[in-house]
Amino acid sequence: MKKVSNIIFIVLILSMIFVPEVKATMQQGLMKLGFFSPDLKESTLSLNLPNSTKSEKTEDYKLNLVDQKGNKTSLEDMKGKVVFINFWATWCGPCIAEMPSIEKLRNKYKDNSQVVFVILEVEGNKAKATKFMESRKLNLPVYYPDSEIPTEFFEGRLPTTVILDKAGNIAHITEGMTDYSGQDVVDFMDKLIAMHP
Template identity: 65%
Template sequence: TWCGPCIAEMPSIQKLYDKFKDKEDIAFVILEAESNKDKAVKFMTNKKLDLPVYFPTGNIPSEFFRGSLPTTVIFDKNGNVAHITEGMADYSGDDIVDFLNEVRNMK
């Protein structure tokens, strides 16, 4: 709700989510770092985003989050880290779609 790079990348995450939201083998988890539900719901509504937002009840393990906002972590279906991006990224391109499909098809 306040992080400029996070806000800037949200529309591209929404586009990616829209491509995969009906796939049962992919889950999107958007963590709201401040755990302020009212502020987050208002933000998502104002930005016309329908991403699934979750509110952590404890610390996020440092293997996944070292304090950089935004941080994106992609896990494979076995729970292993397939990719981490620290900082803003554009998730609307075919490269991330191809990567997610590759991760989905791994054995």
């Protein structure tokens, strides 16, 4: 009996390591317990607040994108809006784990024209990404890079999330899995939305 329980334990551990779906399920459980909350530093918030004495600095990051239908866009087209960019891949367990929380956040803003969600699949495999979203019943706007990705946004660690303010400045970056479904994220996004570009 002890041998059987040891085998089951080993299989479970190996599954968590090598099977992204099993790993994602375990990580989602940890997120529900309150782990993996984002550290929301309001580094750029004071730049655009009314009556701010600081000078407004606008970054000019270049990133061209293609959506699932082949439509092209860029960060330049999104200026004046809060942009939530999530870098992910279909094989990435932590990416899979955080996707439901991103969809929950997006659902809060799906009718808000001042917010854009860019779920950026870094491998460029449209068929695989489409199948992934359909199999998990996720309704997120998937994009693919059509130019070099700024290193200020993404250095290769998945998942990575970048939130840009309306002026195109980086308001927040998280490397690694995070739960985006909390009220603290909504409050942070709302502050960014309230700012003038």
